[in-house]
Amino acid sequence: MQRRHFHRALLGAALAGLGTLALAQGYPARPVTVIIPFPPGGTLDAVGRMLAQRLGEQTGQTFVVENRAGGAGTIGALAVAKAPADGHTLLFNASALTTTPMTMKTPPYDVAKDFSPIALVAKAPLAVAVNRNLPFNDIKGLLAYGRSHPGKLSFAVGSTASAGHLSTELLRRSAGIDLMIVPYKGSAPAYQDLVGGQIDAFIDPILGSAAFARAGQLKVLAVTSTQRVPAQPDLPTVAETVPGYAFYSWYGLWGPAGLPAAITQRLNAEVNKALATDMKDKLVQQGLVLTPGSIADFARFQAEDMANSARIIREGGIRAE
Secondary structure (H helix, E strand, C coil): CHHHHHHHHHHHHHHHHHHHHHHHHCCCCCCEEEEECCCCCHHHHHHHHHHHHHHHHHHCCCEEEEECCCHHHHHHHHHHHCCCCCCCEEEEEECHHHHHHHHCCCCCCCHHHHEEEEEEEEEEEEEEEEECCCCCCCHHHHHHHHHHCCCCCEEEECCCCCHHHHHHHHHHHHHCCCCEEEECCCHHHHHHHHHHCCCCEEEEEHHHHHHHHHCCCEEEEEECCCCCCCCCCCCCEHHHCCCCCCCEEEEEEEEECCCCHHHHHHHHHHHHHHCCCHHHHHHHHCCCECCCCCHHHHHHHHHHHHHHHHHHHHHHCCCCC
């Protein structure tokens, strides 16, 4: 009798394994929608579109990017959380996915319960960019200007509790300056006003300001990474002026909660495969840091980053508008 049960268990495990394999091999069965919950333009959109194109090439199926902005990124995120957990609706987002709910009285979703982490795509050191007409060219000058004009130096924020917002708050507290925060709906409109002189500064991933800096439309003073970025070795870090200062944005891919393990693992493998192609060189040249890993690696990284961000939000008293 025991042997019969043992054989049945073995058969069941084998059939389950075959079913998992078939599910992974049959995915994706139709075009996949990748929702980016912010407007077109900016680093998040650029990296997301690059990844979607590469995933489409690798799987032989179309990955369609849909920008669904609003609610500081929560509208697009909720659309994915409520989508069928079959892998045909995915979310490509920045670390704001995890931090925005921390600022809300009634969070619209629970990151740990409503989403399936798939892969960490890239970490992005941020660049401190300022209007080209301001009378300083480095962090030391910015801090001196801010102290002599308390409450007057305006910093854009692409979305509440975004990496740029938290890094701005960290700079305010670390350097002891009084800043004016100006909220925007995404990076693209913030850059328009930064170039136009309506605001003074914006801390955002390096890729976002690069083209404007090359065209002489704004000045980049420093990066927020612990070390200088290899792609721009002449650009100092904020930490060279404000010891201990460091902050990163990061980008990941998620699915709805309950996404089958076979599909999640397939997508994780495809993302890591994409990051091993010439996509890696393109992203590194733009100042991004790639650390491909497993689903468990991503989940652990996400939890640690959320703990650090929660502290900054709590100490800074950051709340949703």
